[in-house]
Amino acid sequence: MKAPVYIGILCVLAVMTSCSQPHGVTENKQFPPIYPDYKEVTIPVNIAPLNFMVRRAEKLQVTITSESTTIKLKGSNRIRIPMGKWRKMLQAASVRPGRIRVEVTVKENGLWTRYAPFNIYLTPETIDPYLSYRLIEPGYEVWKSLQLAERNVETFRERIIADNSLTDNSCMNCHTYGNQDPGLSFFHLRGQGGGTVLNRNGELRKININNPEMISPVVYGNIHPSGDYGVFSSNIVLPGFHTQKGERLEVYDSESDLVIVDFRDNTVNPFPEDFPREFRTFPVFSADGNTVFYCNAQHISVPDSIYHLRYDLLKISFDPASGSWGSKVDTVVKASSMGLSVCHPKTSPDGKYLLFTMADYGTFPIWHQETDMWLLHLDTGEINKLESVNSTYSDTYHSWSSNSKWFVFASKRDDGIYGKPYFCYIDGDGNASKPFVLPQKDPHIYDNTLKSYNIPELSKGKLPFGATDIERIYKKTPAENVSMK
């Protein structure tokens, strides 16, 4: 009686086994059409599994091989790599660079195709484990749902650190770290209970950095390495709407200038009056804190002359001891002479590089499809367009990892509208590798979401506050005022 049962089970197993092996597989010498594109990218050893999908696949078989381990996976049109196996595979490369090989076999229209295997290169240099970004629909003037989120890039855990449904639906700007330190960061909350929220080791302050002598409340900014100062731009920001196909939104300043804020006594030091009235924006401190880099353009009539508005990259010295501006301004990148406009400079923590973006004109790179990333070697003054990094759509809003080996940026490369965080490795010679998108537990998420990941910023650790802390400070804490120096 038992023998026929065993035979039956064996037959079923045999049938199942035979079904699992694709028959009549045709070879394709091209790389597989996977999304996200993780082909031939360089990744850090501490990144979460690079789950991917093949959109039109009926079935997928994937073999991931490293020197010591093999992972075999099957799926309908996506695969999810088990966290434990992935960690083990990447651990082998934590001492020296390595690579893993991925072979993808796809069943489409009933036929199996084996694509050319691709490599994923591993580097022992880790990326900062936390990433903050603002989740927002890439709209025009109206916003409803805004969230600041923090994601652990080693896992898939995402946490909401601020939500505007708890703050009277007020606008909130992107979150910015000082020194990639979770204990030093700020963002601006708008609305009646708003102000600049300054986080110092979880102790939250709300400062109304505005004064009748300033153009407006502060907008773009950066924290001094000491944590004592912030440099901000004060801008009157206006939107304009393009009518031609492909163009979308133009955001420009009708006025803008810079201020230094001393967080210790809430004093504001405006940009020296000795210089002519110009547009100044996107200030950032150098790694040593002795210089402020910023974008500067001649004051012209906007929006009439918007197509001629071009910013150069300038620098001015800063004295951390007295908190005062220097008296001399130097041009670092004369972008206007190249017919381009600089924005969003960011210095690397090791002081070697300055990463910035250039567009054809204007000051708001995210809606300029031509916006590309450039790297300035601060020691030589050499600038390189990062060809391996840039796409046909906007690539901008970058932030460095604390070891200066990685940077993250927002790229609209997938569709031109929805920005996603991409990571890029910089080797010792300043060469950039092919970037890869933030991995997700379910790779479909990028197809389904209608949110953009704005201004991604890397951090060495988890932020010491959450959404309810922000609700409390918005509703219950009165804002500190500032005075002019």
Place this chain on the structure above:
Amino acid sequence: MNKTYNYIQKILPFLFGLAVFLFFGTIYPHHLHYHEQFQLFLTTPDYFLDMISKPGGFADYLGTFVTQFFLFSWLGAGIIAILLMSLQWFIHSIGKKIRPTGAWFAISFIPPVFYWILLCNENFLASGIFSVLLGLVFWLNYFYIRNTPARMTFILICIPILYWLAGGAVLFFALGCVFIEWSKKGFAARKIMLTVAVTVILAGCFLMAKTILPQYPFARLVIGTDYFRFPVLYPSGIWVMWLMCLLIPLSFLVLPSDFRKQKNEALTGILLSLALVVLGGYMIAINTQKNKEDIMAYDHFVRMQQWDKAIKRADRESPSSPLSVACLNLSLCKSGMMSDNMFRYYQNGPEGLIPTFARDFTISMITGEIYYHLGFINTSQRFAFESMESLPNYWKSARSVKRLAETNLINGQYKVARKYLIILQKTLFYKKWANYVTSFLEDEEAINKHPEWGTLRKYRSKTDFLDSEKEKDMMLGILLQQNFTHYMAYEYLLAYCLLTKDLDRFMQYYPLGMELRYQHLPVSYQEALIYIWSLSHEDPVRTVPYPVSDRVKQELVAYQNIYLNSSNPEEVLKKNHSGTYWYYLHFRK
């Protein structure tokens, strides 16, 4: 009498259902369309998981599921009728479990009638009915458990489950069960323990939800389900509804014994039924918002490009709100009738031609339609986006996503168009359309040959400029100068000048329409031209150099006579001349 009352009890729910069905099918059909367009139900597990990730989310899921059928108003009316009938059935069934009596039958209609009244407000959503129904389902099941410890265990287990499924409806379930337990004979200690446990579990549920979902305001987590389109507003109607679901079944407990006597039962029941019909009918009548239904109707006709239906509706009763008039004007223009006929209908200025942008989901949606048909594809895209972003409950709009896909297709932005189409392919009713549009992606020739998209490609601006709502005439002028055969741009440009009573600009732009080769000069232009001529010439009827018809000339003479000689020309002219441009020019503000 009893026989009659038994008969009434049997047919009343069906009569009620029929009334609901007819109300939403004939009086309120466009409210249903309105609901449907401001949500996007996806047939994916991810959508389901996303919806049920918050308290009350399952009711929201069911609500959005049925709302997608509101695209077909009669189907939507049937669904609402069935849901409200179910509500009555559950209330009555629970009441009967508490104390069987026929006298109170009619009052079981109060909650569904009340919800019907709530649904007269376009911002009350179908999800709320499911939330209440789920609460009632759980409560009814409670009565089937005879064993007391098992019953108490059932209550305690169901509270967190029901809270997660239906949100705040758990309150009337929990309170209802506790009340019933207290009404039963038994140990007081056990009842006290139950009451304490229920209170603790309820509080625990709310606090746990806030801990898990700190991004939601606490009050929103208590209510859970989106009863109302504005989730930060908590209308009293929600609490009243819950209170009714609790008190009406419990009122069976306190029904005086006289009413329960067989001889009084039928009379009480019939009188209550009559009172309910009269009072309910009156309440529904005063809460019916015909003016909003009117705007929604015009919007629906524009959305479906049923221009003739919009014009027919206006022929029955001329619309007066700027949004309705804007829809009518678009319908007239698309039908080639605007320049001849627009002043036959009530006109309320340039806002009735192209309404100004507002951070509002309805205005943006309607205005976006006008920009779309004019060929301002980017502006139309912006309005579709802003409309969706303005939705207060953060839901997505099927209509907006569809328009975003279309505008990106026209603009050749195929990657992002594909993204929207992939989303629409996961819906029940837009899948076919999405598949159809997908076949056009990256096929320039096919798009250029398409009757709508190809035409709009020709109409849209070939040069870039920043649009300016304050200078709509300039925008229309730029569009027209790039394509002098773009009749809509020409007619909107001249209509804008006429509506703003800017006759100098009218005269400046009028010659731009030479290439349109009208068979006859449109009537409103004739009226404007002869009027302008009359301002500087003695005998305009004889000397006017424009091709003005004899009928218009005669009408001008008649108009002038009354205008100059009557003591109250506005009233006198209204009868026979209110459909002329002159009447608009002189008397409309």
